[in-house]
Amino acid sequence: LTGSKVCESGNALTEFVSPTDGIPIENNESKRRLYGVRILGRQVRMEKDGRFRAPFRPAYISGAFLIKSPEKEQKMENTQRFSAKKIALAAMFTALAFGLSFLDFPIFPATPFLKLDFSFAVLLLASYMLGPVFSELMIAAVYALHIPFGGTGGIGELANFIMANCFIFLPSLIYRFKKGLPTVLLSMFFGMLLQTAAALLTNRFIMFPLWAGDGAAEFFSSVIWYIIAFNLIKCAANGVITLLLYKRLKRVLKVFFD
Structure with a gap:
């Protein structure tokens, strides 16, 4: 016409x-x-x-x-940001990450308190799919639920919350504005470095003074390389799992959202 x-x-x-x-x-x-x-x-x-x-x-x-x-x-997009489907999916991922966080194990005999688990992979995967807002809510929920099961009165959970934000929230925030596999890889790499730095700071000034008291500085110096290696391994392992699952699970969730 x-x-x-x-x-x-x-x-x-x-x-x-x-x-x-x-x-x-x-x-x-x-x-x-x-x-x-x-x-x-x-x-x-x-x-x-x-x-x-x-x-x-x-x-x-x-x-x-x-x-x-x-x-x-x-x-x-703003209206659907907190849709019932997304809230249900976030709750499911939060419960899964919370459960996986108890399936932890030490990887260095010299530092049995440094335990590896794969809850970060679940949270990171969910954060890429649901965005940084849900990322922050899920991280906060997982470590808030952990407080009754921890022996530090919430101090350890606070330290883990800070480290999780470095490796999970930051990459999801970057991915929100620029998508694609190169962005995912680069954001994970910087998140890994940032989490390692945060782990050194939180252990030196939060966790070790709580455990070792006046001997915190000496104890920290003796295990500093274990802390660095542990966090690099933890981030790398969780990052690889996220990359392996992301594309396959994204196809399944596309049906869920459609």
Whole structure:
């Protein structure tokens, strides 16, 4: 229908000039990205010259066409941020991470208090899928639930909460703004370094003074390399598991969210 108009993200309008010519783009309001238009139920693509090309010719055009604007998509995303499905999924991941945190084991005989578990993999995986807000909530929930089972009155849980934020929350925050495998790998690497640094600080100034009292500095000096090695191994192991599971589980969860 020559002369029919389609709304392009806001008030900018464009017209069909010919059924065989595709649709020229008139973006005189702002340079916003077009999100898609359908011709007879089939998706068309936008070429570099600024035209929508039909997947078949002649392109007989009929009916009404909607193009989602970035503003509407952002509002919808914000509205669905705490949907029932996401809350249920976050609760499931939190429970799984909490359970896995008790299946820990030491890897260095000289430091039996440094125990490896794989709860970080669950939390990191969930954080990439659900975003940094849920990441923070899940981390806080796991270590709050741990307080009655710990013997440090919440001090140890606070230290673990700080370290978990370095390796889990920070990568999920970066991934929120820039997705892709290179981002995942780079954010994990920096998260691993940051967690190792946080582990040194929290053990030196929080945990060891609680355990060793006046001998904290001497004890810390004797195990510093074990702490560094342990945290690097823990982050690497949990990171590898996350990478192995992410793509497969993402396909399953796509059905869940759709």
